[in-house]
Structure formats: structure tokens, C-alpha cells
Amino acid sequence: MRTSPRDNGLWMTIFVNVLFLGAIGLFVSTPNWSTSGIAALAAAGVVGVVGGRFSNLRAIRYVGPTRASVFITGTPLVAAVAGWIFLDETLGIVDGLGGALVIIGLYILIRSRSTAELLPGSTSAPSPRIGYVYAAAAPALFGLAFVIRKWGLRSFDSAVLGALIGAVTALVLLTLIDAGRGGIRMRLVDNFEELNWWFVGAGVSISLALISQFTAFEFVAAWVVGLLQGTQVLWVMLLSSVFLRTEERIDLAVVTSVVLVAGGVTLIVAAL
Secondary structure (H helix, E strand, C coil): CCCCCCCCCCHHHHHHHHHHHHHHHHHCCCCCCCCCHHHHHHHHHHHHHHHHHHHHHHHHHHHHHHHHHHHHHCCCHHHHHHHHHCCCCCCCCHHHHHHHHHHHHHHHHCCCCCCCCCCCCCCCCHHHHHHHHHHHHHHHHHHHHHHHHHHHHHHHHHCHHHHHHHHHHHHHHHHHHHHHCCHHHHHHHHHHHCCCHHHHHHHHHHHHHHHHHHHHHHCCCCHHHHHHCCCHHHHHHHHHHHHHHCCCCHHHHHHHHHHHHHHHHHEEEEEE
């Protein structure tokens, strides 16, 4: 985002998802056709890839990658509720305690930040709270998308093709939105006139993550996938402190938050 002040990388990362997953999809077997399964996977692409990733990227620009990623640890809480309603997945007392620790950790982190740290070239949010609104919306959308994806995979069982269906749906939707706004030419110019290879690399990484995520749905509950994926904050903390030191800092509030979140993750995993 440092070199692309007008673009959060959403369109390019999804475009790379389609190319990467499409290439791999040529070498995997196709399951039996299921209209309901494919429709669910497409819907998950809209909810998770468009809605969730848009909110997450906007949050990163407004409040920084570390704090935006801490919010993502709330994804399993949303997935747990939605999974209980739609997939008959259950939670116990220990699971609830773990979730409470995660929420407390997030609260401490938010209270420690009175202003939002912006990436260079970005425009200021209307208020610091807007950045946190986007950050909070991301896990809600991601968690719901996890449940929709698992439901879709029950009928159309292919991790690669399932991820591809969601990515194609998201790319088509974003392109139609740009076309409706008359901004499709500007989108292409921003993404291809001076190709941002960081966005391309992010797209490849996300593609591999999607394959891993969809494969995990075959073995564990949707909320568990979201839970373990939420540990990305630990990696973001480490990498941001090394490469983005002008935007991110690790202080006592951040460390306390991470410890509580990690403790909550540990409790939930121990209850499996």
C-alpha cells in the first residue's frame, strides 16, 4: 500500500487468486455437479472475499496491520455461533472461557489506542472509530463465510475448485461495481500500468491460504478453522515489527493482548 496510495490491493489479490487457483484447478478432479453447493461457495466468495477482505484491507490502512489482524481473532466466535445454528456444531464451557479471553485481549488493545496510525499516502478516516468499525466487520464476515463454505463443500467437495468459485464470483462482482461507477479504466490503470508486485505476492500467499483453509474444513469444525487461522496475528506482529517499524510498535498493551488471545486460543484447542 505504500506505493499504491489509491488502491488497497483487493482487486489485484483476487485477480491473482483466480489465475493461481484456476491453473491448479486444471489438475484436480471435478466432483459431481451440485447447484446448492456451488451457489453456497459463490455466496461465500461475496461475503468473505469481497466483504471480509475489503473490510480487513480498509482497516489495515486506517489502524495498521497488527491491530487489524488482532480483530481477526474474533472470527472463530462468529463461526462458532453460525456453525451452531446452521451446522449443528457445539461449544462447551472451556470454549466460552477461551472466547472471553480473546474479547478481553481485543478490548485492552483498542483502549490503548486513541488515534489510528495510517499508512503513508492514505486519507484520514472520518474518525479513529471508523477504522475499528472496519476491523470489527472483517471477522464477522469471515466467520460467516467459513460456515457457508463448509456447508457448500458438503455438496461440492473440492478445496481448490471451491476456493476458485468464490474468487471468480468476487472478481466478477468487484468488476461490475467498478463498471457501474465508471471506474473500471482507472482500476486497470492502477493495477497494470505500474504493476505492484507486493499485491501479486499477497495474492499468491492468499491463494495458498485458501487451499489450506478449504482442505481443513474436511477435518475440523468451521469455528476451529477460524480459530487457528486467527493466530495469524502472532505472525503479523513479528513481521510488522521487523518490516513496518514506522507504522507498528510492540508495547505492553499489545503484548498483553497477544498473551490473552493466545491463552484463549489454547483453551479452545485444549477442549477439542
